[in-house]
Amino acid sequence: MKLLITGACGHIGSFISERAHKIKKIKEIILIDNFNTQRYNSLFNLNKKKKFSFYNIDLSKKKLNNFKKVDYLIHCASHTNAQGSFKIKKEMYRNNLSCMKNIINYCLKNKSKLIHLSSTSVYGKQANIVSENDDHLLKPQSPYAEIKLIEENLLKKNRKKLKYITLRLGTISGVSKGIRFHTAINKFCFNASLNEKINIYKTAYNQFRPYLSVKDAFKMFKFCIEKNLFDNETYNVLSGNFTVKQIIEMIKKYKKNVKIKFVNTAIMNQLSYHVSNRKLKKRGINLTSEISQDIKETLKIFKSLKYK
Ligand SMILES: NC(=O)c1ccc[n+]([C@@H]2O[C@H](COP(=O)([O-])OP(=O)(O)OC[C@H]3O[C@@H](n4cnc5c(N)ncnc54)[C@H](O)[C@@H]3O)[C@@H](O)[C@H]2O)c1
Structure with missing residues (x-):
């Protein structure tokens, strides 16, 4: 087919x-x-x-x-x-x-x-x-x-x-061959790997979002x-609902000296929510990949970069 x-x-x-x-x-x-x-x-x-x-x-x-x-x-x-x-x-x-x-x-x-x-x-x-x-x-x-x-x-x-x-x-x-770094987790890993500050939207730090x-x-x-x-x-x-704070904690597990800067965003008024995956589970599929493992693998592709 x-x-x-x-x-x-x-x-x-x-x-x-x-x-x-x-x-x-x-x-x-x-x-x-x-x-x-x-x-x-x-x-x-x-x-x-x-x-x-x-x-x-x-x-x-x-x-x-x-x-x-x-x-x-x-x-x-x-x-x-x-x-x-x-x-x-x-x-x-x-x-x-x-x-x-x-x-x-x-x-x-x-x-x-x-x-x-x-x-x-x-x-x-x-x-x-x-x-x-x-x-x-x-x-x-x-x-x-x-x-x-x-x-x-x-x-x-x-x-x-x-x-x-x-x-x-x-x-x-x-990580994929065509990986991009404009969405939350990948961007944070990219910034952390280049020893840059991670810009975090003020409102988002403690809000739950689906990943x-x-x-x-x-x-x-x-x-x-x-x-x-x-x-x-x-x-x-x-795969799960997490706050940005939880994502940053996962990055810190594999990377020392992670720097954060809080910023404003055009998408400010979103509120915290969990997204349910019950409907999908009822169809007999369970998604169990670990986001922290993805973070580890994303940081690893930049592992040759070292900063004082
Ligand atoms: N990445 C995420 O976090 C995410 C989350 C939810 C939904 N999605 C959706 O999944 C889909 C794929 O996302 P992605 O992250 O792989 O995006 P991506 O930007 O990495 O890839 C999109 C691809 O589409 C191609 N493209 C764009 N316009 C085209 C056109 N007119 N003709 C032919 N090719 C064109 C681009 O060259 C690019 O290679 C999108 O619909 C996106 O909205 C992505």
Whole structure:
């Protein structure tokens, strides 16, 4: 069977590409990216035993009509910087929604099963714990998160004709070939490794947020394909809920002299919440990767850098 991965050079896409051969049933893997973030290295040394091909395509401009039917599609192509999305709001709307519509049209035409990556950043209102059906707690706090919600609704509109699953991922931790450092844990590890101050949003220090190991993200995608979980439902996907303070403590376990600076942010009014993964657990999948292990591995890639 054929798997198409969009945004294949990105952080999550490159992690899946390197391991796609472990997914039972998958014999051929098609990768697409437009090198928007220039991570050419994500294509180096892919597994020789499976049939890989790569296409340099801007999915916001070029339709996928020429591609023969694929069985599964994991859609990772997106502008992804939530904090930076205020400055490029218009472009982010254009790029991400054009890509999404292109993918939906392709899946409708070819009956391909779609894994759609949303984000737990769609939640924004105060509650002790938020779950998938708490629509009144949906309050995106950035253009990036607003777009995720629009994408989810585009899929819901087509639910009778599509087979898909929407996964609201927590913030990703862990190392991949296409690793980026603009999200919380990775950025903190990067700063600590370069002996820089870690900028922490004042309001966020003691707030709980959901995090997801990239290993658990892959486990989830593999599960969907192998168990045929395409029920047109939305699921929260996380390895655990932690405060920034707890994350910093984990970094301090492996790195001495971690320096912190408290700063303001455009996304200030978010309140503390835990995200529930009960719905997913009921489907029989348990995500158990340790965030602290990801932190250890991320710090390790910079281990040659030494400062007095
Ligand atoms: N990383 C996280 O913490 C996180 C958390 C929740 C959800 N997500 C979602 O998961 C998906 C993948 O995230 P990521 O961290 O791998 O992002 P990333 O920024 O590392 O990768 C995105 C990739 O998409 C490509 N791309 C962007 N626009 C494109 C276009 N028009 N045509 C073709 N390729 C295009 C980029 O070149 C890049 O390689 C995104 O939808 C993101 O919103 C990520």
